[in-house]
Amino acid sequence: MAAERTIFHVDIDAFFAAAERSVDPDLIGKRLIIGGTGGRGVVACASYEVRPFGVRSAMPMSRALRLCPGALVMRGNFDLYRKLSREFMAILRDYTPDVQVMSVDEAYMDMTGTEGLYGPHEKAAADIKDRVRRELKLTASIGIAGSRLVSKIASDERKPDGLFTVPPGGEADYLAPMPVRKLPGIGPRAAEKLGRLGVRTLGQLAAFPEGPLRREMGNHAVRLIDRAKGIDDSELTLDGEAKxxxxxxxxxxxxxxxxxxxxxxxxxxxxxxxxxxxxxxxxxxxxxxxxxxxxxxxxxxxxxxxxxxxxxxxxxxxxxxxxxxxxxxxxxxxxxxxxxxxxxEPASQLSMLDTAVVDDSALSSTLDRIRDRFGEDSVSRGPG
Ligand SMILES: [Mg+2]
CATH class of the missing domain: 3.30.1490.100 (DNA polymerase, Y-family, little finger domain)
Structure with missing residues (x-):
């Protein structure tokens, strides 16, 4: 098997609404919606107080206000969100440089092998949540698993203020009872197609025969079955340079x-x-x-x-x-x-002389350049 990894998915709960409350405690407990107030305004963030009414992000504001007429709507202070986001990511980077930022309030951390520094992974996660609460007055949910896919599902499941670990080998069992829509990449249309096949849970999807699924869903199906089992070995894409x-x-x-x-x-x-x-x-x-x-x-x-x-x-x-x-x-x-x-980095011409960093396809032209610069006898093709 591939080497075991420990990935944290860390996600701030109802970020924009929580950010407003972090600077104005009077907003705590209010039915708060952040978003555009104009004719075609859209909900950017629904506080947990308005979610029981069915208000969700990306919904037209007019619809949100029909669902929850008394809600308090704020346009949002994006400078504040940016500042908090920077501070949030800095906290995560205190634990590992291997942070993949997904959005202003969401990131993956590769915490593989960090127990010697921070203790058991759940303790490190509790520390991170604690710092976010004390330093930023925000709550975060953290999912811990062997992959990005499963850690993300785990943090989403436990919101708000959640912390949950899916143990290695337990991925398929963990996902099995969940509706297929929980799998990132399965939208309403795909869920409808799957429903027609009698597939409603990820367990049913994981057990479905590939052939018939491919006929209905296309070649994408094979990958869906693997993901429904919790198989995901995609690497974190780290800030700056790819490793x-x-x-x-x-x-x-x-x-x-x-x-x-x-x-x-x-x-x-x-x-x-x-x-x-x-x-x-x-x-x-x-x-x-x-x-x-x-x-x-x-x-x-x-x-x-x-x-x-x-x-x-x-x-x-x-x-x-x-x-x-x-x-x-x-x-x-x-x-x-x-x-x-x-x-x-591609070798400079000088370092090439002592470390023999060469590429087969570019070897001849590199040798030519060096000869031009240092004279005909400066290099010769060695024995490999
Ligand atoms: Mg969030």
Whole structure:
């Protein structure tokens, strides 16, 4: 299996309304709606006091006020929200630099292996909630799980002021009783289609045969089934620079067809290579992700003596990893992914001389440039 991770999803409860209350306690307990008041105004944030009336964010304000006539509407103070948002993210970054900001009031944190610093994960989460309450006068809900997907569902489920951990291996059981709409990516239309198939819960979706589901929902269906089981190994996209670039695909049918697998690897490697070059980076290692039909998932890495950015080398290294993996176990494959990691700046011409950071596709032109600059005898192609 892939290495176990601990992801926190942290989300402030009814952020805009809570922010207004943090500076004006008289608003506490009032039926508060933040949003546009004009003819086509929309609800930006519904306080918990108006939610029992059916008021939700993104709803036209006119409808919200029909549902809850006495509500107090405020236009919102976005400078205040921005300031609180910055302070909120700074608190999270006190615990780990691996924070992926999703919106003003919501972020993922990769807390893998931080117990030595902060104690058990639930204690760290309680500390974070406590700081948010004391320093910002806001409440946050935190979901803890092995993936972004499950941690987000867990924090949403426990709002407001919630804290819940989904233990490793317990994802599918946790999701099973929930209605399909709880799964991010399943909107009203998809839920309706699933309902026609008799699929109302995530447990039913997880157990549904792939073929019929694909006929109704398209190729997207296979991924939905995996997600309904709580399978999500998407990486956090961290602020600033990407730490890795990867691409993966889930097959319509599990397969042992070697030629097909190799063709897939080549396609994924080229996609990754293109993104790597567009980012202006080189990579020191290549990874292969492979999921078998029984959902066992392996990630294999190969770190290279030189950094690369050419498709040919990425394909070659990924093929080698595929070969080694299938030699150990040649079972039907469900998913393949290729990634590049340990991203580095392209070597300067000088550092190239001592660390041999070269890319196969660019080698000749780089050698030419160095010869131009340092003279014909300054470099020669060494033995690999
Ligand atoms: Mg929120």
């Amino acid at each position: 890795s670039i990867s691409s993966e695909t889930t097959f319509h049918e599990d397969t042992t067809d070697r030629a097909f697998l190799e063709k897939t690897i080549a396609g994924l490697a080229e996609k990754v290579g293109r993104r790597l070059r567009r980012a202006g980076k080189h990579a020191r290692s290549v990874s292969l992700k492979l999921r078998y039909d029984d959902f066992t998932t392996l990630t294999r890495h190969n770190t290279l003596p030189v950094s690369i950015d050419g498709d040919a080398r990425i394909v070659e290294v990924a093929m080698g990893l595929l070969d080694a993996t299938l030699r150990q176990r040649n079972a039907p494959v469900r998913l393949l992914g290729v990634g590049v990691e340990n991203l580095t």
